[in-house]
Amino acid sequence: MSEYIIETKDLSKKHGAQFRVKNLCLQIPEGCVYGFLGPNGAGKSTTIKLLLGLLKPTNGEIYFFGQKMNEKNRLSLLHHTGSLIESPSFYGHLTGLENLQIVAKLKKVPASEITKVLHTVRLYEQRDKKVKHYSLGMKQRLGIAMALLGNPRVLILDEPTNGLDPAGIQEIRELIKNLPVTHQMTVIVSSHLLSEVEQMADMVGIINHGELVFQGSMVSLEAQGDGLEEIFLSLTGGTESL
Amino acid sequence: MKSLSLELQKTKHHGMWLVMVALLAVQCLWFLYAEGKNKDLIQGWLILLYNFPLLNSIMVPTFTAVVASRLIDIEHKGSDWKLLETLQSKCSIYLGKIIYGMCYLLCFSITQLIMMLLLGFSFGYYGEPDVWAYMLYFVQTFTVSFILFLFQMILSILFSNQAVSLCVGICGSMAGLFLMFMPWDFLQCLLPWGHFGAAMFVGMDWEESTRICTYYYANRQNHILLFIIVWLVALLYGGWKLFSNMDTEGYSFSGLVKHQGRKRKNSRIYIPLLPIEYLKIRRSPIWIAFFILPSISSFVGTFNYLCNLELLKSSWYSLWTQHSLFLCYFFMPALVGVYASYLWRLEHNGTNWNMIMVNISAARLIFNKILACAAMTMITIVWTVGLYLFCGFACGLSEPVPPELIEWTVCGILGGITVSTVQCFLSLVIRSFAIPIGLALGGGIAGLVATAMDLWYLVPYALLSIGMRANNPNRELHLVRFVLLNFCFTVLFYLLSVCYLKKTDVKTQ
Numbered sequence: 001m002s003e004y005i006i007e008t009k010d011l012s013k014k015h016g017a018q019f020r021v022k023n024l025c026l027q028i029p030e031g032c033v034y035g036f037l038g039p040n041g042a043g044k045s046t047t048i049k050l051l052l053g054l055l056k057p058t059n060g061e062i063y064f065f066g067q068k069m070n071e072k073n074r075l076s077l078l079h080h081t082g083s084l085i086e087s088p089s090f091y092g093h094l095t096g097l098e099n100l101q102i103v104a105k106l107k108k109v110p111a112s113e114i115t116k117v118l119h120t121v122r123l124y125e126q127r128d129k130k131v132k133h134y135s136l137g138m139k140q141r142l143g144i145a146m147a148l149l150g151n152p153r154v155l156i157l158d159e160p161t162n163g164l165d166p167a168g169i170q171e172i173r174e175l176i177k178n179l180p181v182t183h184q185m186t187v188i189v190s191s192h193l194l195s196e197v198e199q200m201a202d203m204v205g206i207i208n209h210g211e212l213v214f215q216g217s218m219v220s221l222e223a224q225g226d227g228l229e230e231i232f233l234s235l236t237g238g239t240e241s242l
Numbered sequence: 243m244k245s246l247s248l249e250l251q252k253t254k255h256h257g258m259w260l261v262m263v264a265l266l267a268v269q270c271l272w273f274l275y276a277e278g279k280n281k282d283l284i285q286g287w288l289i290l291l292y293n294f295p296l297l298n299s300i301m302v303p304t305f306t307a308v309v310a311s312r313l314i315d316i317e318h319k320g321s322d323w324k325l326l327e328t329l330q331s332k333c334s335i336y337l338g339k340i341i342y343g344m345c346y347l348l349c350f351s352i353t354q355l356i357m358m359l360l361l362g363f364s365f366g367y368y369g370e371p372d373v374w375a376y377m378l379y380f381v382q383t384f385t386v387s388f389i390l391f392l393f394q395m396i397l398s399i400l401f402s403n404q405a406v407s408l409c410v411g412i413c414g415s416m417a418g419l420f421l422m423f424m425p426w427d428f429l430q431c432l433l434p435w436g437h438f439g440a441a442m443f444v445g446m447d448w449e450e451s452t453r454i455c456t457y458y459y460a461n462r463q464n465h466i467l468l469f470i471i472v473w474l475v476a477l478l479y480g481g482w483k484l485f486s487n488m489d490t491e492g493y494s495f496s497g498l499v500k501h502q503g504r505k506r507k508n509s510r511i512y513i514p515l516l517p518i519e520y521l522k523i524r525r526s527p528i529w530i531a532f533f534i535l536p537s538i539s540s541f542v543g544t545f546n547y548l549c550n551l552e553l554l555k556s557s558w559y560s561l562w563t564q565h566s567l568f569l570c571y572f573f574m575p576a577l578v579g580v581y582a583s584y585l586w587r588l589e590h591n592g593t594n595w596n597m598i599m600v601n602i603s604a605a606r607l608i609f610n611k612i613l614a615c616a617a618m619t620m621i622t623i624v625w626t627v628g629l630y631l632f633c634g635f636a637c638g639l640s641e642p643v644p645p646e647l648i649e650w651t652v653c654g655i656l657g658g659i660t661v662s663t664v665q666c667f668l669s670l671v672i673r674s675f676a677i678p679i680g681l682a683l684g685g686g687i688a689g690l691v692a693t694a695m696d697l698w699y700l701v702p703y704a705l706l707s708i709g710m711r712a713n714n715p716n717r718e719l720h721l722v723r724f725v726l727l728n729f730c731f732t733v734l735f736y737l738l739s740v741c742y743l744k745k746t747d748v749k750t751q
Contacts, residue, residue, distance in 0.1 A: 052600050054748040071744070078600045086750060089597035091522055091588060097509060102521050104513055106601040111512045118511075128509055146597065 004063070005030040005154060005186050006051065011060035013046055013210075020046045021210045024060070028188060028203065031180045035201030035218075036190040039236050043210040044190040048085055048158055052078060065153075079107070082152035084160060088143025092132030096123055096142050099131055100149065109150040117145040120175065136163035144172065155179065155187045161196060169196075176200050194232050208236040245330065245338025246345070252316055253342075258309070261680060262350050265305050268684050269297045270357055275691050277365070286367025288457035290358050291379055292444045299418035299438035300572065302387050303394075304683050307411020308676040309346060310394035311404045313339055315675065318402040323488075336485050340478070343391045351384040375459070378443065385470055386437040390414065392477040393434060399485055404675045405584050409531040412576045413538060415683070419568060420542045425549075431469045440466040519614035522588050528581070532622050535577055539569040540629040544637060557639050559715045562650070565630045570654075570707035571690045572683065574622070575661055579682030581618045582665035583675045585611050590673050593750040604743040608736065612659075612666050619658035623710075627651050646715065653709030653719070656728045663735040664702050670739050673749075702731045 004027045011024040021043045028034045038044050049055045051062060053074045062069045064077040090099050100114045118124040121141040126134070131142060140163045147155055160176070161169045177200055179185040191197050197204060204221050206214040213235045214221060224231050273293055282289060317323055326335055355376065362371060397407035414435040421429060421436035430436035445460035514521060543564035547554055554560035589598055598607065627650075631643065664685075668678040682703070689704030698704035705728055711717050 049596070049748065052596075054596060054599055056745075056747055075601075075603055081600070083596070083600055085596040086593045089592060089594040091594070092591070093525060094522070095509075097511065098521065098524070101512075101514055102518055103597070103601070105518050105521070106598075114513075115511050127511075 003030075004028055005065060006188075007063040008051070009061045009063070011047070011050060011062065012058045013043075013050055013055060014058040019210050021050065021207075024207070024210075024212055025215075026205055026212070027215065028186065030186050031184060032202040033176060033180060033187045033189065033200050034203045034205065035197030036188060036205050036207065037192070037194065037197050037232065038190075038207035039192055042192075042207045042236070044192075044207060045086055045158055046210075047207065048083070048156055048188075048190060051156065052081070052083055052085070054085075080153040081156060082147035082149065082154075083156040083158075084143040084147045085156070085158045087162070088139045088146070090131045090139065090142060093130060095128050095130055096134070096138075097127035099142065100127075100145060103146045103149055107150045113149055113151070117148045120148060121145045122171075137165060137168055140164055141168075151183060151185075153185060155185050157187065158190045159192070160189060161191075161193075173200055194228055198228055206232065206235050245334045246341045249313070249338045249342040253313065257674075257677070258312060258346070261305065261308055261312070261677065262346070262353070264680065264684060265301055265350075266353060266357060268687055269294070269301065269354070270361065272297060272687065272691070273361060275694075282455070283366060283368050285455075285457045286365060287362055287369065287371045287375075288444050288459075290362055291375060292442070292446055292457055294354070294358060294379070295382075295438045295442045296422060298383060298387070299422050299435065300415050301683070302438070303390055303414030303418055303435055304408075304411045304576065304680060306347075306387060306391040307394045307398075307408050307414070308680045310343065310391055311398045311407055311411075311676040312674065313342065314395060314398035315404050318404075332486050333482075336482055339395060340392070343395060344388060347384055347387045347391060350387065351380055354383060355380050375443070382438075382441045385474070386434070386441065389434050389437065389470065389473050389477060392474075392481060396477065396481040396484060399481075399488065403527065405526075405528055405531070405580055408580055408583075408676055408679055409535070409577075412573060412580070412679070412683075413535060415576075416535070416538055416568065416573055419572070420538075424542070424545075431466050434473055437466065437470060437473075441470075517610070517614070519585065519610050523585070523614070526584070528584050528618075531577065531580060532618070532625065535573055536569060536622060536626040536629055539573065540565050540626065540633055543567075543569075544633040548637065557641050558634060558644050561634055561637070561639070562630065562644075562647075562715050563712070565626070565633070566707075566710050566712040569626065570710050570712035571686050573686075574619075574658070574706055575665075575682040575686035575689070575703050576679055577622065578615065578619050578658065578661045579665045579669070579679035581615045582611075582662065582669040583678050585614055586666070586669040587675055595748045595750050599748055605740050608666065608670070608739045608743065611670075612663050612736065615662040615666055616659045619662050620655050623651060623654050623658055644715070646711075650709070650711050650715070653711075653721075653724060654706060655709075656725065657706035657709035660702050660705050660728045660731045660735075663732045663739075667735045667739045667742075671742055699727055702735075705731070 006026065006028040008024055008026045011021060011026070012019060013021040024047060026047075036044055036047070046055065050057050053069065065080070067073065067077065069077055091102070094102075097114070097118075100118070104111070104114055115124075118127055121144050123138065123141050123145060126138060131139065134142065140160070144157065144160060147157060157176070161172055164172060173196070176187050176189060179187050189197065189200060198218070201218055204214065204216065204218055205212060221231060222228060273290075276293065277289060317326065330338075359371060359376075394407055394411055397410055398404060401407060417433060418435040418438060421433065422439040424430075427440070430440040443459060445458055447456045447458070448454075544561070547561050547564045554564070589595055627647065634643070661682075665678060665682055668681055672678050685701065685703035689698065689701045689707060692698050692701040693704050693708065698708050705724070708717070708719065709724065711719075
């Protein structure tokens with residue numbers, strides 16, 4: 001029906017009198033890595049929460065796999081997604097493994113999946129440690145493992161490399177780049193780091209003050225001029241932040 | 243002063259004052275209800291001085307627990323200790339918290355005093371209030387509340403899991419009530435929860451034949467002053483010692499508990515069959531609360547029964563009233579509140595809402611929570627009944643166990659489910675751990691008042707005590723109506739919760 005795996009039409013979210021997100025028309029093709037860029041407070045997390053139905057949109061529609069999302073089919077559509085939003089969710093008094101067991105039960109996936117994702121994010125040896133004793137990077141890895149659980153069609157990661165060391169960033173970057181090839185996943189990665197998105201994404205959407213200022217392939221963005229940094233800064237209003 | 247204004251700033255949008263207003267409102271309503279009908283104008287000013295310490299000893303321990311927990315939990319939640327300790331000295335953090343609590347309780351004591359005077363004048367009690375007596379009362383209320391606050395504050399700091407300090411607060415309320423009436427003077431002085439009772443200087447005599455109460459000034463225990471001072475110094479100093487030894491990660495008890503971390507390396511990977519809500523509360527200390535609270539209640543209940551054998555003549559039935567009365571009205575609702583708050587706190591923490599809401603429907607999630615909460619309540623009730631049987635046999639009651647016991651238990655469990663649903667709703671909407679528990683205690687008292695006015699069917703909290711036939715095992719109960727009422731309340735609050743969760747945006751911290 002639609003060539004896009006996720007599409008939004010005039011998606012808006014008002015908070016009080018102010019628009020957090022305004023008339024957003026995202027078009028995300030299947031099998032790509034979609035980099036979602038924007039300065040701090042531009043509305044990235046709000047958009048992602050809207051996509052997942054965690055926030056109720058003031059206006060606009062969301063299409064997943066060509067189907068319009070509503071209250072009834074929300075969960076069955078989201079069943080094909082995995083997500084990590086803001087920062088990882090976890091129960092600190094339980095071990096990493098126990099946390100994954102809970103998510104696996106919720107997603108109804110078999111135990112072999114847990115083993116797989118634990119190896120993927122390299123937490124297998126740390127699985128019996130309580131999560132509150134994990135380091136920031138380990139919590140982030142656990143969050144990614146939870147998102148990967150069940151081999152979803154769409155993976156949504158909000159600033160996935162937060163708190164990781166350079167080796168970890170490199171590792172996760174390689175993982176994200178390979179997912180569309182090895183697992184036929186579509187990955188949406190939000191970030192405020194241009195360099196990071198540059199190395200991973202095929203498609204880019206740039207958001208500023210809740211509005212989409214650019215959407216297209218990485219190649220077409222690069223074709224716009226000098227360096228990516230200049231393009232990004234000029235699109236998002238230069239040196240001002242927030 | 244600076245640290246005090248900082249504390250005020252932190253608690254700005256925190257509804258601290260609402261807690262106080264709620265407490266005073268409940269006390270005021272209680273007094274209006276208890277003394278409004280048969281006004282004893284001559285002894286009025288003494289009646290006030292008799293009733294309020296009693297109310298304080300029941301409510302203030304939980305009240306201070308809620309306040310202290312609110313004050314400390316803001317730092318635990320945002321792991322703010324790390325930041326604070328780089329900006330402020332430990333001493334000024336500690337002093338700031340203490341001064342805040344002091345001012346807060348000063349406000350509380352003053353407001354309560356004014357309220358008492360207003361109540362007295364509006365009832366038109368004869369004569370003038372005895373200034374010295376009321377001043378003394380004010381000083382007592384303030385000091386004892388402050389001691390309790392300090393105690394709770396230290397607990398809240400030490401155990402980042404606020405369930406611990408709140409359970410202690412509820413146990414304290416219970417202890418306060420029992421110590422008031424028990425002939426254990428020494429214990430009353432020794433334990434801070436007994437201080438309200440120990441410091442009370444108005445006594446009451448009840449003439450059974452004429453049904454007239456006489457109130458009088460009594461010099462009860464002057465040495466209480468000594469105990470109060472010792473507690474005050476010990477808590478201030480001990481609290482400071484404990485706090486200054488705490489590191490920013492929170493208090494570590496690993497030295498006390500031997501090698502708990504060294505278990506189960508390389509555990510097998512499988513999908514557990516147990517329900518998810520159970521998996522989440524594994525290895526939580528909440529189980530302790532279950533066993534301790536009913537145990538205290540039944541111990542004291544049995545003791546009371548054995549002391550008053552000449553009055554309580556109907557063996558098993560009398561024992562049942564002693565066991566269930568206080569538990570049902572005051573403490574079971576609060577305990578259910580702790581369960582519900584604990585269950586929802588798991589989701590209110592961090593960004594957990596993001597994860598849970600993309601994986602499970604609102605209706606299902608709430609159903610699971612209520613089920614978990616109701617199951618814990620059920621176990622508590624069964625445990626209470628077990629204790630009752632044990633105590634009965636231990637006392638050597640020779641009559642057969644009353645066959646109605648099964649009905650009491652089943653009805654109690656039904657009522658418990660209703661209270662669980664209400665508390666689950668409150669704890670879902672109110673993100674604080676402590677406030678819903680305070681509301682539960684208030685609700686239990688409201689239930690007691692409603693029962694006395696024969697309006698029990700309006701207050702869901704009353705269904706628990708009515709179901710268990712607390713205080714009156716012979717009460718006739720229309721079973722069908724009772725079951726229907728429970729059903730209606732349960733469905734109503736379930737639907738309210740689902741609506742709330744569906745309509746509102748997910749909020750994470």
